Amino acid sequence: AQGSVTASPSQYDGEYDCPVTVGTPGVTLPLDFDTGSSDLWVFSSELPASERSGHAYYTSSSSSTSKLDSGETWDISYGDGSGAEGNIYIDKVTIGGITVTSQAVEAAESVSSEFVSDTSNDGLVGFAFDSINTASPNHVQTWFGNAEAQLASPVFTANLKKGKAGNYNFGYIDSSEYTGSITYATINSANGFWEFSASGYAVGSGAFSSQSIDVIADTGTTLIYLPAAIVKAYYAKVSGSSNSASAGGYIFPCSATLPSLTIGIGSYKAVVPGTFLNYAPNTGSTCFGGLQSNAGIGLSILGDVFLKSQFVVFNQGVPKIGFAPG
Numbered sequence: 001a002q003g004s005v006t007a008s009p010s011q012y013d014g015e016y017d018c019p020v021t022v023g024t025p026g027v028t029l030p031l032d033f034d035t036g037s038s039d040l041w042v043f044s045s046e047l048p049a050s051e052r053s054g055h056a057y058y059t060s061s062s063s064s065t066s067k068l069d070s071g072e073t074w075d076i077s078y079g080d081g082s083g084a085e086g087n088i089y090i091d092k093v094t095i096g097g098i099t100v101t102s103q104a105v106e107a108a109e110s111v112s113s114e115f116v117s118d119t120s121n122d123g124l125v126g127f128a129f130d131s132i133n134t135a136s137p138n139h140v141q142t143w144f145g146n147a148e149a150q151l152a153s154p155v156f157t158a159n160l161k162k163g164k165a166g167n168y169n170f171g172y173i174d175s176s177e178y179t180g181s182i183t184y185a186t187i188n189s190a191n192g193f194w195e196f197s198a199s200g201y202a203v204g205s206g207a208f209s210s211q212s213i214d215v216i217a218d219t220g221t222t223l224i225y226l227p228a229a230i231v232k233a234y235y236a237k238v239s240g241s242s243n244s245a246s247a248g249g250y251i252f253p254c255s256a257t258l259p260s261l262t263i264g265i266g267s268y269k270a271v272v273p274g275t276f277l278n279y280a281p282n283t284g285s286t287c288f289g290g291l292q293s294n295a296g297i298g299l300s301i302l303g304d305v306f307l308k309s310q311f312v313v314f315n316q317g318v319p320k321i322g323f324a325p326g
């Protein structure tokens with residue numbers, strides 16, 4: 001089997017949400033595909049009505065194929081301080097025409113305010129490694145982990161776009177979605193992430209600095225977070241930029257022409273256009289950068305600002321990650 005699903009950007013490409021059908025009869029919910037976590041959870045009828053407002057949700061008792069995963073709970077905290085928790089049902093989950101008949105569906109009983117106010121999604125689908133799934137006392141598998149048996153190849157690809165719909169594909173690599181050749185990096189999955197070593201960086205037309213940068217590829221993170229020294233070197237080339245405590249990061253005049261950012265993947269030079277690095281308006285005539293410091297995060301993240309400039313292959317079989325111009 002192979003599948004494909006549309007990925008729709010929220011405002012400012014803050015996240016990319018995809019239709020996922022759960023249960024019988026199916027309820028289709030826009031879920032945020034997240035290669036930085038490994039829980040599939042949904043807004044549910046078990047939430048207080050106040051936390052469900054503005055959201056669609058899953059009602060296990062209305063699904064003839066739903067079965068309580070007795071004794072199992074989940075409780076997740078994300079890097080941005082948000083979180084959710086609840087209990088678990090086993091039910092059918094279809095994405096892009098591929099159905100997993102016995103998927104652990106983590107039903108929310110409580111979600112943090114960030115999720116209540118983010119009405120672009122009604123939950124998340126984690127695509128990282130099972131080791132960081134939060135179900136307890138037993139881990140549950142990701143949807144992709146369960147779907148792999150149906151796939152010709154243990155791969156999914158991300159073809160995210162700036163300001164318009166893209167897609168995720170499952171089980172195959174569509175050569176029409178990229179140019180040139182795909183360059184792969186070995187994944188270290190010890191921390192449960194799609195973690196690898198980038199080979200260096202360049203700012204605009206400047207010299208490439210060869211250095212190993214430990215990063216994770218995270219479709220659920222909006223921006224790029226790199227070591228402070230690299231970020232400082234980037235904004236040194238943006239006149240009028242400053243690292244603003246009040247804005248929570250680097251800002252610059254919206255009229256600035258931003259240099260591109262090149263990230264090395266082996267010998268491949270992945271280029272993020274300067275226009276992708278003006279993320280969104282801040283206050284007044286200042287704008288907020290798509291590249292920010294990883295200070296306080298503990299790791300570097302290649303989020304959507306980077307990923308939407310590339311075609312990305314996530315191969316869970318090896319594991320390895322591949323990049324090509326999108």
Ligand SMILES: N[C@H]1[C@H](O)[C@@H](Sc2ccccc2)[C@@H]2OC[C@H]1O2
Nearest residue numbers: 034036078079080082114220221
């Ligand atoms: N992997 C990411 C995850 O998908 C989001 S969870 C999220 C929170 C609020 C709104 C939408 C999504 C959070 O930000 C970075 C990291 O944690």
